[in-house]
Each structure stands twice: as structure tokens, then as C-alpha cells.
Amino acid sequence: MSYFARYLTRRIVSAVLLIFIVMTLNFFIIHSAPGDPVTIMTGIEQPSKEIVETLKKKYGLDEPVFVQYVKYITNLFKGDLGYSYVYDQSSWSLIKERVFPTLILTLSGSILAFIIGVFLAIFVSHLKTKFGDTIVSIISYILYATPSFWLGLIMILVFSSKLSWFPTSGMYNLRETYTGFKKILDFLHHLTLPVLTLMLIQMPVFYRVTRASIIQNYKEDYVTTLTAIGVPKRKLFRKYIVKNSIIPPLTIFGITLGFSITGAALIEIVFAWPGMGRLMLDAIFRRDYQLLLGIYFLMAIFISVAMILTDIVIAFIDPRIRLT
Amino acid sequence: MNPILEIMNLTVRYKIKNKEIHAVEDISLLVNKEEFVGIVGESGSGKSTMAHAIVRLLPPNAYIKNGRVNLLGYDLINMSDEEVMKVRWKDFSIVFQKSMSALSPVHRIDDQMMEAIKLHNPQISQQEIESRLDKLLQMVNLPKRVLKSYPHELSGGMMQRVMIALALVNFPKFVIFDEATTALDVVTQGQIIEEVRQLVKELSLTGMVITHDIGVVNELCDKIAVMYAGKLVEYGPKSDIIHNPYHPYTKALISSLPDFIKERGEFAGIPGNLPDLSQLPKGCIFAPRCPLADEKCFEQVPSLLRNDDRQVACFKVKEVKT
Amino acid sequence: MRKFGDFVRRYFTNPYGVVGFAIFVTLLCFAIFAFYISPYKPNALSEDVLSPPSYKHPFGTDHLGRDIFSRVVYGTRVSLSVGFVAAGISALLGIFIGAFSGYYGGIVDEIVSKIIDSFLMIPIFFLILIIVAIFGSNLFYIMLVIGLTTWPSNARIMRAQTLSLKERGLVKIAKSIGESNIRILFSHIIPNGMYPVVANSALQMGGAILTEAALSFLGLGDPNVTSWGKMINEARTYMSFAWWTIVFPGIFTILAVVAFSFIGDGLQHTLYPKLSGVESE
Numbered sequence: 001m002s003y004f005a006r007y008l009t010r011r012i013v014s015a016v017l018l019i020f021i022v023m024t025l026n027f028f029i030i031h032s033a034p035g036d037p038v039t040i041m042t043g044i045e046q047p048s049k050e051i052v053e054t055l056k057k058k059y060g061l062d063e064p065v066f067v068q069y070v071k072y073i074t075n076l077f078k079g080d081l082g083y084s085y086v087y088d089q090s091s092w093s094l095i096k097e098r099v100f101p102t103l104i105l106t107l108s109g110s111i112l113a114f115i116i117g118v119f120l121a122i123f124v125s126h127l128k129t130k131f132g133d134t135i136v137s138i139i140s141y142i143l144y145a146t147p148s149f150w151l152g153l154i155m156i157l158v159f160s161s162k163l164s165w166f167p168t169s170g171m172y173n174l175r176e177t178y179t180g181f182k183k184i185l186d187f188l189h190h191l192t193l194p195v196l197t198l199m200l201i202q203m204p205v206f207y208r209v210t211r212a213s214i215i216q217n218y219k220e221d222y223v224t225t226l227t228a229i230g231v232p233k234r235k236l237f238r239k240y241i242v243k244n245s246i247i248p249p250l251t252i253f254g255i256t257l258g259f260s261i262t263g264a265a266l267i268e269i270v271f272a273w274p275g276m277g278r279l280m281l282d283a284i285f286r287r288d289y290q291l292l293l294g295i296y297f298l299m300a301i302f303i304s305v306a307m308i309l310t311d312i313v314i315a316f317i318d319p320r321i322r323l324t
Numbered sequence: 325m326n327p328i329l330e331i332m333n334l335t336v337r338y339k340i341k342n343k344e345i346h347a348v349e350d351i352s353l354l355v356n357k358e359e360f361v362g363i364v365g366e367s368g369s370g371k372s373t374m375a376h377a378i379v380r381l382l383p384p385n386a387y388i389k390n391g392r393v394n395l396l397g398y399d400l401i402n403m404s405d406e407e408v409m410k411v412r413w414k415d416f417s418i419v420f421q422k423s424m425s426a427l428s429p430v431h432r433i434d435d436q437m438m439e440a441i442k443l444h445n446p447q448i449s450q451q452e453i454e455s456r457l458d459k460l461l462q463m464v465n466l467p468k469r470v471l472k473s474y475p476h477e478l479s480g481g482m483m484q485r486v487m488i489a490l491a492l493v494n495f496p497k498f499v500i501f502d503e504a505t506t507a508l509d510v511v512t513q514g515q516i517i518e519e520v521r522q523l524v525k526e527l528s529l530t531g532m533v534i535t536h537d538i539g540v541v542n543e544l545c546d547k548i549a550v551m552y553a554g555k556l557v558e559y560g561p562k563s564d565i566i567h568n569p570y571h572p573y574t575k576a577l578i579s580s581l582p583d584f585i586k587e588r589g590e591f592a593g594i595p596g597n598l599p600d601l602s603q604l605p606k607g608c609i610f611a612p613r614c615p616l617a618d619e620k621c622f623e624q625v626p627s628l629l630r631n632d633d634r635q636v637a638c639f640k641v642k643e644v645k646t
Numbered sequence: 647m648r649k650f651g652d653f654v655r656r657y658f659t660n661p662y663g664v665v666g667f668a669i670f671v672t673l674l675c676f677a678i679f680a681f682y683i684s685p686y687k688p689n690a691l692s693e694d695v696l697s698p699p700s701y702k703h704p705f706g707t708d709h710l711g712r713d714i715f716s717r718v719v720y721g722t723r724v725s726l727s728v729g730f731v732a733a734g735i736s737a738l739l740g741i742f743i744g745a746f747s748g749y750y751g752g753i754v755d756e757i758v759s760k761i762i763d764s765f766l767m768i769p770i771f772f773l774i775l776i777i778v779a780i781f782g783s784n785l786f787y788i789m790l791v792i793g794l795t796t797w798p799s800n801a802r803i804m805r806a807q808t809l810s811l812k813e814r815g816l817v818k819i820a821k822s823i824g825e826s827n828i829r830i831l832f833s834h835i836i837p838n839g840m841y842p843v844v845a846n847s848a849l850q851m852g853g854a855i856l857t858e859a860a861l862s863f864l865g866l867g868d869p870n871v872t873s874w875g876k877m878i879n880e881a882r883t884y885m886s887f888a889w890w891t892i893v894f895p896g897i898f899t900i901l902a903v904v905a906f907s908f909i910g911d912g913l914q915h916t917l918y919p920k921l922s923g924v925e926s927e
Contacts (some may be wrong), residue, residue: 021764026776033780145852145903147859150878150896153885161886220425226436228381228418229490230409230443240428247430258769265772266860280772281864284779296772303767318430319474 004315011311015304020073022300023293027072030289031065081294091294095276099298101171102275105191106264106302109198110257116199117206118249122242125214133211140204148263152197152270159193166193169272194271201263205256206249213245220244243317250314254307261299327394328498328530329355329378334391336370336377343602347373347386349554349609352628355498355530355547362533362541362562364577365551368598371534374551375502379418380408396498414444416498417491421507422483427475433486434471440493460489463526465519481512488520492527499531505540517543538577542566547633550574553599553609560634570636570644572614608639616640656916663912669905673898677722684716688872696888706890708880714890717872718898724873725902728789728858729851735793736854737847740800744843745836747801748808749827758801765798771857778866785868788861792854799850800843807839841917848910852903859899874899 075082081091124132160168167173171190178186217223218241226236265277272278276295283291315321336348348370355361363371376382378393380400393400396415400408420426427436434457441453457471464485475483484504491499501520505513517540523529524544533544541548541562548565550558550573558571569575576594596613599605607622608614614621626637631644657663676683686692692711699706705714747758777791811817811834820830861867862875874895881891 017760018764018767021761022768025773029773029777029780141904141907142900145856145900145907147856147863147875147878147896147899149860149863150892150899153878153882153892154896157885157889157892221420221423222425222428224381225420225426225487225490226428226439228379228412228420229436229440230413231439232409240431243430244428255767258767262769262771262860266863269864284775285865287779292776296776299772300768303769307767320429320476 019300082290098276110260112199113202117203121210144204149266213248254310330394332392335389360545362545369551370554418500419491421503660912662908666908684719686713686716688717688720705894721874731789732792732854733847733850736796739797744801744804748805762798845913852906
């Protein structure tokens, strides 16, 4: 097997293990909740006899916790995300239409944050004045400290309520039915503020890491060697420093996804964006734990997939990775 | 004797916080055609700083306070940065010590070596570049695959050879070896020293070898210059220095070698530490550690006694015989 | 003692550290002297419903006529306590788990490392969410849960420190003269290795404040307590015509977290001056 295939396999195995741990944790938390397990599981106060029987059989509620756990995990592997008794639908049917909105919000927000953060760091380094670095640095500290939901609300306040440039909520204009191109525009119109919010919240980390990386790289020996050879400063920066400096922010991109999903969930709630975040909140309030577990499972999969993809990209750029 | 390199009263200082470190203090030196001069001294003696000053690669917090350097007809100290960039690596170059990141870790070896060629030979064809790279690799005993490799894929010895090949890429006339063997194991060091010897002959190189290891200097050099705390304390032909050192520091240095390049039996380290380089003392800079020092040594700076090729800066030396 | 004095002096040469500390001290005063600083009782209702900032109410009033400035001042208590307690629990757990795991090594260490890595990759907030939703949203409980879910980053730092300290001469000597492992851990390893954890804890305090704010915003915060997050949540309905109800609690949240970030950075620069430096390029 080539090095790459081995690397990939290891990452996938890690991911599966991770998801496994996460679901186990969640499962046991729910099962240690005070109260009658059936009530908890269904979310309904007085479940009917049939429901109780079905549940008992499917999840082995009479049996010791460990057996239930095994049954649960096996169900997951079969692709059964559980059944929401509160909504009286399978969890998956509820979740599936929420996947796309969340994905597009999270991915665009994170990728834009990465691009802007890295570019800003490169730009500030190119300028070389300490002033630029200080200003952007302080802005990034402030953005990092800003609660995502608060920023979203402020966005609505300024850009929707006061300026009416953007809609306050939702994914589409429910009063009109656009088709084709107009529909896409409408969608983008609604997407702007939420993505902007997520991007602003995420950007600081990428800026700081890239900037630190650039500063660190300038202290490396190869800068002296290449300068000695005669490589002019601009080329040194553009070709060598930039490529070396991009690796740390890429490395943390995967890690930040966990935070961006959190941020995205809160932003979805603020903007009434029909994604998994909103569904999750509803599930919590209705004590619909089955649904919640299903959502968490899906999120864990997304994060893992994204992390693996990021690792692949890094392996392409950083030749040192391939050998491990 | 035509000097390839002439250093005159070179003084280099570092600015650290509010202090000024006197790294190189009033050094004058000559290197003649096809001569190899070894610069020895302990860490902190200023030898590496001097080398970097010559090729104008000092870090931003260092500056040349005084002095002139004439290398191959170039007045290096008084040239602008742009002018230096144009000539550096054409007729003269420096072999750096190999390190984890002596070259960019995310670019291939040939990519980086080609920069050195193309920047100074803008008209050169790709074919010529490739044949030159092949030839260079042969000269340093490296296999062809090194060209397409990345730095981390190479062993320490291979990387050091790459740095040597890189320095020779435009067939310079003068090369400085800055601690080029320090980070290598003894066996590899021996191999590389031998390879360098061949190269020097093949390419009729003139050069300078910066090291703390007198053994290396013994193999590669014709003359030895001993530096201590930024000053030149002794200079002369290799065998003279090794078998008949004048300066107390040189004597201590030679006798602290456990070894076969000289016949003496005594063995001693040199007690004491380097002085604080932010404050130059009134007298001889070695006085605090010198077993022979007396009042005069602490009051006045000894000037260089010379006789042809032999120089010493010490009050205790009555006369210098070649 | 002298070492501490040096440490403090070096800390105050870092501008971020100084500003962070200044803001923190101000907020601390707000929290401690809330009674004297706030012009009104935080829950005192009045008839000046949703009135804009004025001399009488510097930050305006909310939908129940309560003075926002007073509420924000009292809210400082909540935020700072959450920050301290949560980060404190996280630090204690992290230090002990990291030190013991790194010191004794073996299979326990491998398991702990795997757990640490897993925790660091998953979005912790959802875990906290589900726990608080199930088990209750008492303020102390929230602090506990945050502490119990954020210790891994401290543990990882402490473990790395332990691994390197383990090889140091001091520890080897102690071992050879027969000092018990526990003693070595408590008198050499932990006191010497815990400083980066302290720096990290400053950042975690900011994170805890943001987490509590998010929980309150979602309605899962302590209902008996005036927290900034709760104020933001309550302000949602009124914000378009009463911007002051949402802006001020948000600004203070940002201020608090920024202060802790600055302090964390200042501590980092004091501990590892080599890593700093926006100087030469």
C-alpha cells in the first residue's frame, strides 16, 4: 500500500473511533438522565402501551444498559438514526432537509474566514508597518471575543432593521415564489448576513495563526540562505514565505470546524435559518433525545469528513507529511 | 602574493536591548590566491559574525561600525544592498552549516538551486542548468535523485553536501565555509573534509574555514587565525601555530586537544568564561583568563606584532620569528 | 519571591498584558462593589420602560423598566464567577490528570491521551448543552459542567510539560534518593510545569464566559441570575427599537473576554519571551 493510502486509512479509522466515542458519551449521558427511560427516550409524558412495547423491543429497554448500548450502536451502523416520537417521524426524514442549509452556511463561513484571515495576515506582513499589524490584531481580538449570536443580532439590527439591505431571517422569501436564477439570488441574499457573521467570528484565529507563522518563518535559516543566493525580498515573500506559512492555518482548519459548527448553530437560531442548529434547539426543548442523538451523529460525521479532507489537502502541500 | 580578500580594521557591533555587543573588534586579515585560512575560536569569539559581515548577511540588529573589506576587487562594505545582491554568489559564496531549515522545506532541492543559477545567469538555458546541476552533484558525490527531493528527505551528510554544491553552483573563486562540518558525526565529517579537499584542488578555490575544531583546520587550511572575544590574537602558517604557538590563548587551545596533531603530552582545559562583550576592557581582552597576565596587560591593549606571515597580539611575546 | 517579582515586572512590559489586566481590575471592581456602583437594584421595576440612555439611566432601561447599567454591573459578578470557577475546575483537573498520566505513562497514559485528543476535536458546546438540558441549569452546575468538559486542553499542556520535566536532572536525582513518586509530582513536576496551564486558563475564562452567554441565550441559563447572555436574549424582541437593550450587555461580554485574552497573551509572552517578537523580518 502506498504511503498515502496508509495515511488515509489511519485517518479514517481515527475518525470512526472518534464518532464512536462521541456517540457512546452521548448515549450514556442520556441514559443517566433522571426519570423513566421510556419517557426520556420518547419525549412524551404518557407514552401509549404500543409505543412502550415497540421501544422495549427495539432498544431492549428492559435489559441492562450495556445491551441497550450495543443495540443502539448496531442501529447506528445500519443507518438507523432513531425515531423521533415527538414529531412522529424517523429522525432522518426530519434531518435530511436541514443538512444542506447547515452545510452551506458552515462551509462558506469557514472557508471565507480562512481565505480572508490568511490574506489579511499576508497583506499586513507585506505592509511591514507595525501600525497595520496592531490595528488588525486588536480587531481580531475583539471579533474573537464577540458572541456569535450577539453579532448576528447586531447584523440584523443594522443591516436589516435600520438599513433594510438584507432580510432579517429565513433562507428564502416566503412571500414570493422565485424560480431559477431569481431563486438563487434570493437565496444568496438571505445567506449573506449569516455567512458574514460566521466569517467574522472565525476569521481571527486564521489571521493570528498565519501572522505568527509568517513571523516565525522569517526567523528560519532558509531566509538567510535564499537571501544570500540573491532571491529578492518580494520573491522570497511570495514564493517561499507564503507557501511555508500557509501550513499551520490549514492544519487548524479541521480543528476549527468544531467551533464553526457551534457558531453556525447559534447563528441559525438567530437568523431562523432552517438548518440542523434550529432543529437541535427544538429537540432539546422538547426533550426529543432520539432526534438529538441523530443530529449529533450526523454532525460528528461531517466534522470527521471535513477533517480528513483537510488532512489530504495538507498532505498535498506539505511534503514532510507524506512519509508518516 | 595577490590577496583575494583583504579585511581592514573590521569592527562589527550588535544592538541588544540598550546594550551594544562588541562582536568583532578591529580585525585585519589577508587571504592570498589559492590560500585557505582557518578562523578558529570558541563560541562567541565573533568568527561567524565576521564571516557574515564579509558577505553582508548580518542580521538587522547588527551593523558594521568600521572597516573595509576588499574581496575580488569589490569594496563590499561600501556597496549598497542591491549591488551586493548582484555579485554575491557569482564570484564568491558561503557554505552554511546544514540545519533543519537551511533550505525551504516545502520546495525541492533543484528548484532552490536553480534560483542561484538563474538569478546570476539570466540568459542561461534550461538544458545548461540541468547539466550544471548534474555536474555539481557529481562533484559532491550525491546521487541524481537528490535533485527532486525535499530537504527533510536527506540525511545530515547529504544536506551538508547540498549546501556545498549550492555554494559552488556558479563556480566561485572564493568560498567561506561557516561551521560547515560542525553538525555532523565524525565519520561524515571526515568524508566531507576529504571531498572538500578535492574540490578545492579541482576548482582552484581560495577560501576561509570558520570552525572551533582545529582538527578540521589542520586538514583544510594553510594558515590559521585565532580569534578570541572579537579580536584577532594570533595568525600564521598552520604548522607554526600548531607546533609553536605564541599567544597564551593559542597555547591553551592547542594543549586542550587530546591529541595526535602535536607531540605534547599536557592536557588542560581553559578555565574561565568569555568576557562580557558589551563592555570592552581597558587592557588585553584575554587578561582575565590568562595565566601570564600582569598589570600592564590589564591597562593597555597589546598591538599586533608582525613578521611577514606571523602575527601575535600579546605583551608577553618578545619577538616573533617566522 | 524574587522570581515572582521579576515575573510581574516582565508581565507589565507587555502592552496587551497591561491593558488586559486594567480592564480586568475594572470589571472586578464592578463585581465586588456592584452594590455601590449601580444606581438602582438590578431587578427593580419602574415605569420608564424601554427608555433610551439618559442621565437618569446611563444605559437606558429594558422592557420591564429595569436600569440596564445596574443589570450589567451585577451581571459582571455572574460572568467573572463563571470564568473563575469553570476555568479553575478545568485547570485543576487538567493539571492532575495531565501530570499523573504523563508521569506514570503506560497504557493509562495512552487511554488518557486518546480521550484528550477526542475531546479536543469535538464541539464541546453541544455536550455541555445536552448535559445542562437534561440535568438542570443552576449556575454552579453550569460552571461545573464547563469545567468538566474543558480540562483536556489543560491536561494536554500539563502532560507535555510532565514528559519533558520527567527527564530533567532534578527529577532523576529526586528519584535516585528515593523520593516517592507522589512527592516528586507535587513538589517538582506540578509547581514547575503548571505555568503554561495558567496562561491557557486565562483564555479558558473567556471561553467559559462565552459558553455561559450562549447557554443563557438559548434559555438554558440559570433563571434566577442576571447574566449578560440572558439580557441579550431578552432584548431580542425589543432590539429594533431599543438598541441599548442589546448593545451594552454585548459590549461588556466582549470587554471581559478581550481582557482575558489579553491577559492570557501577556502571560504567554512573559513565560516564553522567545516566541514573541513582531520585530525584524
